[in-house]
Amino acid sequence: MNGGERVSPEAQAAVDDAVARLGYAPNRAARSLVTRRTDSIALVVPEPDARILTDPFLAGVLRGVSEGLTGTDLQLVLLLARPGEKPGHIARYLRSGHVDGVIVASHHKEDRIEEELISSGLPAVFVGRPFDTQTLRFVDVDNAAGGAVATRRLVERGCRHVATITGPLDMTAALDRFDAWQGTLTEAGLATDAVAHGDFTVAGGAVAMEKLLVEHPDVDGVFAASDLMATGALQVLRERGLRVPDDVALVGFDALGSERTTPRLTTVLQPVVEMVSAATSTLLDMVGGVPTPTEPQIFVPRLVEGQSA
Template sequence: MARVTSSDPNGQVQGPGPGQAPTLDEVARLAGVSRATASRAINGGNRVSATAQAAVDAAVESLGYSPNPAARSLVTRRTDSIGLVVPEPDERVFTDPFFVHTLRSVNRVLSVRDLQLVLLLARPGDEERRMLRYLRRRHIDGVLVVSHHRSDRLADHLAALALPCAFVGRPIESADKVAYVDTDNVAGGRIAAELLVQRGCTRIGTIAGPTDMAAGTDRLEGWRAALSDAGLPDDAVAYGDFTEAGGEAAARELLASYPDLDGIAVASDLMAAGALRVLAAAGKRVPEDVAVTGYDDLGVSDRTHPTLTTVRNPIGEMAEQATRLLLEQIEGERDGRPIRVIFPPSLVRRESA
């Protein structure tokens, strides 16, 4: 129940009046400190002694005081909210396990700090302009960016705004301007192709990711490097969009152009799931006729038939690390120089290769 206190004629603090919320002045009076000290203690403890902090904490608990968010924001210049920018269609965000894992991991870090996550879907055009206006007005304390494309130019926009930010995945352009966390996608692409070479495949194709995303270009680069080292041709390439439908279309294209393929390295598990359906429809046995590898290991690969050998993309750890980097910027624990953290990929062996 909301309460206020007052002093009786003898100077003792009395109980709350009915239906009234306690105020900051009453917290200060009960704690025996100034109003300014009480405010600092409630809003972060800057320049407050341990004794005063303990007294204010006890007064807050005793009175059931809850700070006014607007007043608190004026003191701290904080909104206690973090934006997650995803420049993708909303139907993909809520169906792709990549985004589910990202959201869950970011929120795991924020929840223990009592911070709010604000999801910002911003495709190029009006949505992006509206999102940038929102960021420019400082409605949030900082922003995380995931699944970004070359045309988004989000690294440039956020650097110009001087808004604390961190990217999950390396921006394909202007990566030197922002903090980011990524996995070594070149090494991951190489690992997948090398497995197929070691298996004895001699005609190896790939379903690459979008060319406007760093993950797409880097995984393709690793695949090409492995085939070059093995002295094998690297011309069997089709491109998808990291969706099952995109994987199906790319697999049909590959089989039509290269019917002798005996191995396919696919740049995402969702695309690989689509490719497996196309191979089955074409009468190709996996892995007997065509060995297949995916990329991500976010829950799709152990539900396909056959189960999918894949390269693990540690998106949960990446998203958590990016969130921590962002919070360090907001708290002033970083000197402003962009930080890069790179996680190693690893191979997960299942039935498809």
């Protein structure tokens, strides 16, 4: 059935004919007992399942993994966080030998995914910088450079009270974008007091924008750390009768669906599909025993001009 030079053409043809007539397929469970391989990899997204359906970044992650597995026989196991689930549940599943490798996206510090993967020795690649960069492999966009580009765009436009809507600060992407916003404004001699924390969702962006307008009514520029939060901020600004960009300029981050807003959102490109495809390629090499570089793959962000800034 596996072919090879020691199989005669006649025997090979007879076996192939039998396989076709019987509709035979190898039993993966039985095969894994011999090979010690499951022929499966996990995509771990420690977020509620509703986020996969509504967040274009997570949808891009799923698409990138799917494209990266094209041409292989590997199965994809999608692991999501369930509401009320205790930290460590996903990590325990991964340690139980159900998959050969792991891709992790949108992880939070308290998920305990990092330390569990390190102790398990399971091949893993993170999409987004993990907190432990010495041990774990990862692919990322330069979030600090992207945050600086976005903030600088607002400063160069002439904004003098620039606010930010951060992502969750237990995620490295949100931390890097927030730090870049602070550093860029400090270099420009501008205040860094207008801060509202969000959660990378439209609703979270709207709540944060409401807070900013109450606490800092003179804000004339906003850097939202994701396009979804920028969309929520845009809705609030419109409801308050504020014109974008005339009264308040707005820049997002991701460039995933930003063309659907009115005005079209100025944003920073995060090439998520390319990032995830690269992470998947690296993981396949690791699972296959192919030597892979330990240095992270960092993609360069760029500003995508819209009409909001």
